[in-house]
Amino acid sequence: MALQKIYRMGASKMIDMVMKKGKRVQTPFFRVFLLPSRLSSHKIAITVSPKIEAKAVRRNRIKRRLSEAIRKVITEHPKISPTLAVFWGSQRIYDAAFEEIVREVEKSITD
Numbered sequence: 001m002a003l004q005k006i007y008r009m010g011a012s013k014m015i016d017m018v019m020k021k022g023k024r025v026q027t028p029f030f031r032v033f034l035l036p037s038r039l040s041s042h043k044i045a046i047t048v049s050p051k052i053e054a055k056a057v058r059r060n061r062i063k064r065r066l067s068e069a070i071r072k073v074i075t076e077h078p079k080i081s082p083t084l085a086v087f088w089g090s091q092r093i094y095d096a097a098f099e100e101i102v103r104e105v106e107k108s109i110t111d
Helices: 014-020 055-078 098-110
Strands: 024-025 030-036 043-047 083-089
Touching: 014 030, 014 043, 014 083, 030 098, 043 055, 055 083, 055 098
Parallel strands: 043 083
Antiparallel strands: 024 030, 030 083
């Protein structure tokens, strides 16, 4: 299941702003830029570069796994303050255990 539309960050200007002003967190599975938000909900963008994975099928699976982990964390922890976040997926997500990905997302968003 994909992220709900209310959680998706659409404007590239917003993505650029988060990447310039946001705090960067590096994990084994992804790199994320975080910026506190005054909005009522989280706004999230997920990307996987063709440099990371050349095949679109694998890039899409990485995005789906990361998206599902983020969705799970957001729904299980509703008291997390709204955040603007840009996630850059890594190749390691493809073969990683889903619980590990969820744990890393949880650590990065709640810190």
